Amino acid sequence: MREIDVIVTEEEAFQRIDKYISEKEDDLSRSRVQQLLQEGIVCVNGNACKANYKIKPKDHITAVFCDEIEMEAKPEQMDLDIRYEDHDVIVINKPKGMVVHPAVGNQTGTLVNGLLYHCKDLSGINGVLRPGIVHRIDKDTTGLLIVAKNDKAHTALSKQLQNKTVNRLYYALVHGVIEHDFGTIDAPIGRDVKDRQKMAVTATNAKDARTHFKVIERFAHYTLVECRLETGRTHQIRVHMQYIKHPVVGDEKYSYRKTMQTQGQLLHAHQLTFVHPTTNEKITVEAELPKQFADILEELRSQQR
Structure with a gap:
């Protein structure tokens, strides 16, 4: 429903x-x-x-x-970068440009299409177009995404997300030099009243949103930060970094234009920690920076030598 x-x-x-x-x-x-x-x-x-x-x-x-079923997610063979898998859970390292689940305009080539080919059984809680999908990351955001193979695992993982016990760490390259080493952005996020395709920090129909960040490396005009999500609002890191005047590099919705050729935001979900829904073991999965992101950082470092 x-x-x-x-x-x-x-x-x-x-x-x-x-x-x-x-x-x-x-x-x-x-x-x-x-x-x-x-x-x-x-x-x-x-x-x-x-x-x-x-x-x-x-x-x-x-x-x-009830959501109207206008299309069907069909299995497609593709090379998935699987970083963890057992009978209950799959953790995928999603590449840039891949949409998580089918929708109007993106009915094929999504992560769900590949998952349906790889795994015959996925949780059905989110319906036929989003089987197993516990949480999402944006099309041009790279990195780790957890998928449930059954309804029991899905329910347990969803509760962890609601209780804020899933630890999600992201690397983001942002514009400008952030002077302080740590910070917390506590600002509600809702639909942008001027542009319904965007989110914004607003008091209008907004939900609480908190992002904690730590400076990893500073460059002449940029800062590499690690962000930890306490909440999981749509576009949260992208909106919050724009809000503090340090938008994510390459973000076509929320950042400056024509700064770097990145084909989307330099935002990467590099670490996921959760409690296994069956064994109660704490699981931590990591994914290194994609080559494009790593190459840009190396170029920035070379400019400072």
Whole structure:
């Protein structure tokens, strides 16, 4: 089941409800939203409404429905960089440019397609398009991702994420020189009211978000930091580093343009620690920096010699 539960802000008001929901929920098409409205599933302040309804400030929009299956994730043979695997769990080192699960515009070549070929049984909790996916990382973010092979493992790992006991460490190359060695960014993240395709630090329909960072290496105009996620909001590290005026290098959504040819943000999930859902053993998995990221760091070091 899927749920929508939002309150309209002053900035969001006076637009059609079908347009508003389709922009707020990235993976819901406008036609799908109109179908939900026609079926009386979407309510405003407890009452069903039509697609042309103009939302007002403080309107409470709710809906509970099943995701419509418009496509099927099919197995595809591909070389997966598996860093850990047993009967319950797989940890994958995801390359840059790979989408985690199928969606409109990306129905093939995703990590899920490769997982379905490699592993016949995956957790079904997230449905047929996201089997086994406990958490996600962005298309152009590289590094470690944990996948559940069964529902028991999925439930246990999801609880660890909710309880903030999964330790996720990322390397990020950011613009500017950060002077202090450690820091915590505690700033709520929600949908950007000016651009619905982006997230932002905002008080509008936002959720708590905390990122802890440590400086690893400083360069003339850049800083290599290690970030630890306490929460797991969409684009969290990218948004938080932009918020403190040190955006991630190569980030086409949140950073400066035309600085380096990186084909996406230099952000890498290099370490994952979790408690095994069956053995209760603490598992730590690591993945070295991808070649492009490592080469850029070496070039920056050579410029300082």
